[in-house]
Amino acid sequence: DLAEVDRLAKLKASRMKELVFKKRSELEEICRLTHIEPDPSVVAEKASALIDSGLVDPFELLAKIEEQIIKAKDEVLSRKEVTDRIDKWFAACEEENWLDKYNQDDNRYSVGQCNHINLKRAEHARITIGKIPGICGCQCHATERGR
Numbered sequence: 319d320l321a322e323v324d325r326l327a328k329l330k331a332s333r334m335k336e337l338v339f340k341k342r343s344e345l346e347e348i349c350r351l352t353h354i355e356p357d358p359s360v361v362a363e364k365a366s367a368l369i370d371s372g373l374v375d376p377f378e379l380l381a382k383i384e385e386q387i388i389k390a391k392d393e394v395l396s397r398k399e400v401t402d403r404i405d406k407w408f409a410a411c412e413e414e415n416w417l418d419k420y421n422q423d424d425n426r427y428s429v430g431q432c433n434h435i436n437l438k439r440a441e442h443a444r445i446t447i448g449k450i451p452g453i454c455g456c457q458c459h460a461t462e463r464g465r
């Protein structure tokens with residue numbers, strides 16, 4: 319029956335869109351974690367319109383996204399050392415911000431349940447901040463802090 323064929327075709331297109339969106343989300347997450355831009359040619363909205371129009375085979379679109387995922391994962395491996403340094407640097411900067419706020423707290427030495435935890439964190443933060451020049455491979459941060 320023609321109505322059943324049409325219903326199944328719509329169901330197939332819907333499922334393919336879901337799969338394309340899922341794979342596109344995976345690609346975007348990989349790219350976000352590695353600080354690279356995903357290929358804009360398969361943006362979710364564009365992919366949906368292409369599938370609906372019938373101008374593109376959903377399997378080809380899916381294959382293209384899979385290919386981009388493989389390339390992005392290869393890029394992840396090639397950038398691993400750099401991204402690890404970036405992540406360490408961001409974490410150290412967060413610790414530095416926390417320590418600055420902690421140092422401005424007049425009650426930091428008062429007796430309290432969590433005071434010893436904060437003192438340990440402050441000690442750890444100072445050590446981490448001291449490593450920032452080594453993380454970024456320069457002396458710029460060390461000279462800024464010395465001013």
